[in-house]
Amino acid sequence: MRVGIPRSLLYYKYLPFWKTFLAGCGADVETSPLTNKKILSWGVEVAENELCVPVKAFYGHCMALRDRVDALFVPRVVSVEERAYTCPKFLGLPDMIAAVANQLELPPLLTPKLSQREKPSEFKWALINFAQDEFGLSKLDAVAALDAARRAQKRYQESLVAGHKPLDLLPASRLNRTRWRPERTEGAKRIGLLGHPYNIYDGYITQNLIARLEETGAELVVPEMTDHHVLMNAATDVPKQLYWTYEKEIMGAINHWTENRLVDGVVYVLAFACGPDSLVQVLIEHRARQYKVPLMALTIDEHSGEAGLVTRIEAFTDMLMRRKKPAAVA
Numbered sequence: 001m002r003v004g005i006p007r008s009l010l011y012y013k014y015l016p017f018w019k020t021f022l023a024g025c026g027a028d029v030e031t032s033p034l035t036n037k038k039i040l041s042w043g044v045e046v047a048e049n050e051l052c053v054p055v056k057a058f059y060g061h062c063m064a065l066r067d068r069v070d071a072l073f074v075p076r077v078v079s080v081e082e083r084a085y086t087c088p089k090f091l092g093l094p095d096m097i098a099a100v101a102n103q104l105e106l107p108p109l110l111t112p113k114l115s116q117r118e119k120p121s122e123f124k125w126a127l128i129n130f131a132q133d134e135f136g137l138s139k140l141d142a143v144a145a146l147d148a149a150r151r152a153q154k155r156y157q158e159s160l161v162a163g164h165k166p167l168d169l170l171p172a173s174r175l176n177r178t179r180w181r182p183e184r185t186e187g188a189k190r191i192g193l194l195g196h197p198y199n200i201y202d203g204y205i206t207q208n209l210i211a212r213l214e215e216t217g218a219e220l221v222v223p224e225m226t227d228h229h230v231l232m233n234a235a236t237d238v239p240k241q242l243y244w245t246y247e248k249e250i251m252g253a254i255n256h257w258t259e260n261r262l263v264d265g266v267v268y269v270l271a272f273a274c275g276p277d278s279l280v281q282v283l284i285e286h287r288a289r290q291y292k293v294p295l296m297a298l299t300i301d302e303h304s305g306e307a308g309l310v311t312r313i314e315a316f317t318d319m320l321m322r323r324k325k326p327a328a329v330a
């Protein structure tokens with residue numbers, strides 16, 4: 001069976017896991033192309049207007065795979081740790097895609113429910129049952145596919161912590177690659193690039209933001225370079241516990257960077273109409289102010305233009321170059 005993985009949303013976090021697991025189940029895995037004008041237009045046309053741009057792009061990626069695969073992999077990712085949730089959009093994604101599947105003539109959807117909210121073994125059994133039900137695997141083979149997937153994901157995460165970006169490791173991510181990088185100088189500024197991976201690494205949605213920042217000579221620091229447990233610990237330094245794991249990672253990143261003076265400035269990419277981001281944005285801005293770290297928030301949607309982005313990046317990086325180091329926080 002040819003199974004399609006849309007190159008959007010949690011693709012950037014879990015592709016090694018999903019691809020290895022599905023291959024272990026005997027599937028031929030296909031991924032959709034990089035986001036482009038056609039893909040985003042498809043998504044914008046069919047998705048509800050009030051959805052965030054990465055979810056709209058996800059619809060377009062399903063369309064891009066429509067004639068190439070026998071089934072689309074659209075898991076319901078409820079929770080990736082105990083007593084926490086992902087964004088509500090990830091819980092409802094299979095329903096949202098199923099609602100337009102007939103109209104768009106999409107192939108059947110594979111929608112395992114992945115949750116670790118009560119205990120981590122929920123996740124393991126959901127995938128073993130999925131492999132048995134959908135692919136007819138024996139329990140032994142399903143466990144072997146799961147183990148191989150875990151090893152692939154671990155290797156991916158270790159490479160990220162070692163300093164690679166998802167774009168260096170995921171297949172065919174050329175668009176957001178830096179074409180030209182100036183010599184690194186003494187005073188090169190370190191910019192923390194904050195946001196969900198599907199926003200910051202989708203070069204079409206963010207108008208090649210990573211390349212544009214690196215081409216200013218800045219050194220980029222991204223949340224994936226820090227071990228997940230370090231981010232989670234750093235995220236506890238907020239007045240109230242956050243229930244969304246991915247928002248906790250973002251909050252943990254800025255807390256870790258500011259506490260350890262790892263960045264000279266922060267660019268925070270958030271999607272228009274994103275509920276979770278709009279809540280943590282207030283905490284992030286407060287943290288940046290408290291530690292006197294300049295922060296530029298870039299809100300993206302399907303209408304984001306290139307000219308405005310370039311001007312804002314230039315103004316922000318110029319300001320960082322002229323700025324003296326602030327005194328330590330008392």
Ligand code: SF4
Nearest residue numbers: 052087089271274275
């Ligand atoms: S966290 Fe925000 S940007 Fe991400 S899927 Fe949810 S609403 Fe969209």
